[in-house]
Amino acid sequence: MTVEVSSIGRLGGDPGSGALDVTGYLIANDLIAVEVWDLGATLVALAVPDGSGGRVDTVLRHPDVAHYADPDDRRGYLGATIGRYANRIAGSRFVLDGRSYSLTANEGPNHLHGGRVGFDQRVWVATIGDEEVTFSLVSDDGDQGYPGRLTASVRYGLLGPTLEIEYRATTDAPTVVNLTNHAYWNLAGGGSIADQEIVVAADRWLPVDDASIPIDGPTAVDRTRFDFRQPTRLDDTLALGGVDQCLLVDGQGFRDVATLTHPPTGRSMVVATDQPAIQLYTANHLDTPYTAVCLETQRAPDAPNQPELGPSVLRPGETYRHRTIHTFAGPGLP
């Protein structure tokens, strides 16, 4: 029932030259332990019992803090909070209330995961609570091209074998927002995820073009390789190049949407969320691909340009809310 604070390191050279001190927070109960950093409000580790008195880390991490800011490595967004708008915005532009906004482009002509300096590269302000840490951030009007001064927060809290992640945002002018977490899960604690099984309760997916921009709108998953409604070992999927797709999860409101299982150990993780979609991504572009799977709960990609895909706008007086929980079971857990 503690939060331990530690200094992780300094990014960017000498003090006074824009250096950033990074601080880590270890939130632990008698079942699971979570390490989060103020850099990117990042989930750096999530340890569960290994069944023989030790612990196993279920998320990928970089070897040290410098990798989280390194221009190449940071493109993996390991464990980071993604914003202001997760996933792609086509052409790095959108029109809101008749005004056109240009965003920083960082994936060819398109805007990915909040742009050149996304929320993953910012040092958030931490507030410690009982078995929880809340990170807050102000993104100024014009940050990466977005309109409105956005005040965002993400709370990491533990409840038994459950990690809860709760996001909030408010704005002083109309804007778009889509926050998510980019943890790379591997319930074996390392190696390939080929023998892990996934279920995603999604009848529909969003076909995309070569640049991963949605085209054609919501489409049934029947007879596609994006049908994960029954437990599916990932090996066949990986042999076909893995997955990097947006699945539209069934139902509305807070509900269970996905389960990841590692049959050899019996370890599992159930994801519940109030979001309409999951970007399911099997770490295809990491140096060692297919060593983890991301389940990025979110709004639809490019919804600022394709409003028929769902909501994306936040207006003054409204509060953006997003809640996702990860519940673990298996050896050493109830």
Ligand code: BGC
């Ligand atoms: C995207 C991938 C991308 C990865 C890391 C995922 O959300 O869909 O295409 O490579 O994030 O940036």
